[in-house]
Amino acid sequence: MNSKTLTCIVVLVFLALPLQGWGASYAAGAYGGFAPSLGGDLHTAQHYSEFQSHNGIDGMNRSMEGYDTGRIDRILGVTCGMLFKTIFYDYYQVRIAMNYTWGYFGGTGKTVFDDGGTTRLLDCEYSFWEADIPVTFGISIPFWKDIRIAFSCGLAYAYADYSYRFESSTGQQWKGSFAGWGLPLVIILEGEYFVTENVAASTSLVYYKGSTKVLKDGSDAGGTDFARIDFSGYRYSLGVTYYFGSI
Amino acid sequence: MKKLTRTLLIIIFGTTIIFGAAASVSAIGEFAIGLNGGVTYDPNDLEDEINQYNLAMETYADTTAGASASQMTIPYAPVFGFNLRYQFNFFFFRLGCHFSNPVQAVKGSVTSPGGITNTIKIKTFQSSFPATLGILVPLNRRTHFYIGAGPTLHQVSTTITQSDPAGALQFNTYDPNLSSNKQDRYSSTFVGYHFIVGAEVPVHEKFTLSVEWIHQEGVSPAVENEGINAADAEVTTPKRTLRVKGDFLMFGLNYYISF
Numbered sequence: 001m002n003s004k005t006l007t008c009i010v011v012l013v014f015l016a017l018p019l020q021g022w023g024a025s026y027a028a029g030a031y032g033g034f035a036p037s038l039g040g041d042l043h044t045a046q047h048y049s050e051f052q053s054h055n056g057i058d059g060m061n062r063s064m065e066g067y068d069t070g071r072i073d074r075i076l077g078v079t080c081g082m083l084f085k086t087i088f089y090d091y092y093q094v095r096i097a098m099n100y101t102w103g104y105f106g107g108t109g110k111t112v113f114d115d116g117g118t119t120r121l122l123d124c125e126y127s128f129w130e131a132d133i134p135v136t137f138g139i140s141i142p143f144w145k146d147i148r149i150a151f152s153c154g155l156a157y158a159y160a161d162y163s164y165r166f167e168s169s170t171g172q173q174w175k176g177s178f179a180g181w182g183l184p185l186v187i188i189l190e191g192e193y194f195v196t197e198n199v200a201a202s203t204s205l206v207y208y209k210g211s212t213k214v215l216k217d218g219s220d221a222g223g224t225d226f227a228r229i230d231f232s233g234y235r236y237s238l239g240v241t242y243y244f245g246s247i
Numbered sequence: 248m249k250k251l252t253r254t255l256l257i258i259i260f261g262t263t264i265i266f267g268a269a270a271s272v273s274a275i276g277e278f279a280i281g282l283n284g285g286v287t288y289d290p291n292d293l294e295d296e297i298n299q300y301n302l303a304m305e306t307y308a309d310t311t312a313g314a315s316a317s318q319m320t321i322p323y324a325p326v327f328g329f330n331l332r333y334q335f336n337f338f339f340f341r342l343g344c345h346f347s348n349p350v351q352a353v354k355g356s357v358t359s360p361g362g363i364t365n366t367i368k369i370k371t372f373q374s375s376f377p378a379t380l381g382i383l384v385p386l387n388r389r390t391h392f393y394i395g396a397g398p399t400l401h402q403v404s405t406t407i408t409q410s411d412p413a414g415a416l417q418f419n420t421y422d423p424n425l426s427s428n429k430q431d432r433y434s435s436t437f438v439g440y441h442f443i444v445g446a447e448v449p450v451h452e453k454f455t456l457s458v459e460w461i462h463q464e465g466v467s468p469a470v471e472n473e474g475i476n477a478a479d480a481e482v483t484t485p486k487r488t489l490r491v492k493g494d495f496l497m498f499g500l501n502y503y504i505s506f
Contacts, residue, residue: 045302045306091448092448137458138446138458139447139456141386141390141391141446143386149392151444151446152458153460153496184288185286185287185323185494187460187496189444207494209494210321211294213301213318214301214305216305216309224309226302226309228301
């Protein structure tokens with residue numbers, strides 16, 4: 001995280017503090033969950049030029065009689081994070097969070113590819129992690145006396161690191177490594193059930209849409225590659241939120 | 248064109264019936280008008296295409312000594328619109344329109360070792376007219392969540408301009424899907440669909456504030472190019488489709504009308 005981002009967070013938190021005068025209440029929480037299809041299809045230029053795949057990891061899945069291949073699934077990520085939010089004028093919510101998401105399942109397998117007219121086995125391994133800071137504004141509506149449902153949207157500062165490593169049956173290797181940031185659009189639907197006056201169990205569904213610029217491969221094996229990192233996708237989380245003062 | 252006229256007639260006819268019926272029972276239903284503003288990412292779903300041009304430029308700059316490239320960015324665009332809504336118990340019907348157009352030019356360039364620069368610009372515009380039928384989940388008067396879906400009439404235009412397509416990198420030699428024309432211009436009017444999720448709270452007796460997410464999908468039929476090739480001759484090929492898949496984040500100020 002660079003100093004500019006850190007400054008933005010501090011400024012946002014300080015801007016939220018004077019809202020106390022508007023009957024604002026504050027809350028902080030932590031949560032964990034999962035992110036299907038982390039990084040999207042993970043396509044790079046070399047997927048097409050070397051391995052005949054137009055759509056990244058999806059197009060890499062092939063099988064052939066006599067070859068012991070294994071499916072390469074898209075990456076299922078695990079995510080965790082912390083949030084700080086302010087609710088003012090009863091309904092309006094500003095929410096800032098910090099998330100870390102990393103690949104947990106999928107992204108490895110064996111396929112076949114056409115190596116200059118010869119079919120060869122290829123071991124594939126993808127890895128991906130991402131850190132992001134979404135800032136959203138929206139509406140939080142209390143239902144009955146112990147439920148609150150919020151809908152908010154905004155932008156996130158997102159940084160990700162994506163790498164792959166392929167090795168053919170002849171021992172030849174291809175590696176790609178990409179790191180970059182983007183500002184994806186963020187939409188959050190979250191629900192809270194108050195188990196005490198100040199503590200709520202929370203659940204959220206978050207949608208990201210956006211990507212980085214085209215990035216140059218930072219590795220030194222298998223030729224130079226280019227890719228963009230895709231932040232688009234859904235995340236589902238469960239957590240706990242603590243309200244500083246009854247709401 | 249016939250299909251479009253038929254669709255418009257169906258929308259107008261359906262609206263007349265619904266609002267006509269609604270007017271007769273206005274004692275138990277409510278009308279509201281709203282102004283909306285917000286933002287969308289990548290209007291007209293150009294991300295893949297921009298990415299292909301960027302890949303071509305970066306690969307060329309990397310493999311050609313002395314060449315350089317500047318990528319195009321995928322745009323955020325402001326969205327403005329208004330809507331008219333009738334709500335009856337737990338249901339609502341809404342007619343709206345919104346317009347989006349990137350404020351900043353989508354612009355990139357590639358320069359050959361000899362110093363010849365080809366600047367590529369993309370201009371795009373979208374106007375959408377969604378008709379939504381949905382349900383409201385109320386808490387108090389004028390405090391509710393809502394969810395709905397329906398058809399959308401889209402009017403879309405995309406223009407790709409290159410300053411010197413024959414001078415530096417010729418994009419179609421790198422990837423046959425890319426263009427090496429001076430200008431490629433496509434426009435179309437077609438019907439897609441959308442869904443809306445939103446929340447609304449009161450700010451005054453008759454005013455409410457809303458926040459909503461509109462997701463829309465739609466693909467035009469293949470349309471002719473109204474372009475100019477590198478030799479300044481008019482071209483009509485290649486034909487292509489236009490897509491409107493995208494997400495809109497909208498904030499709205501709504502006014503309830505009493506009769």
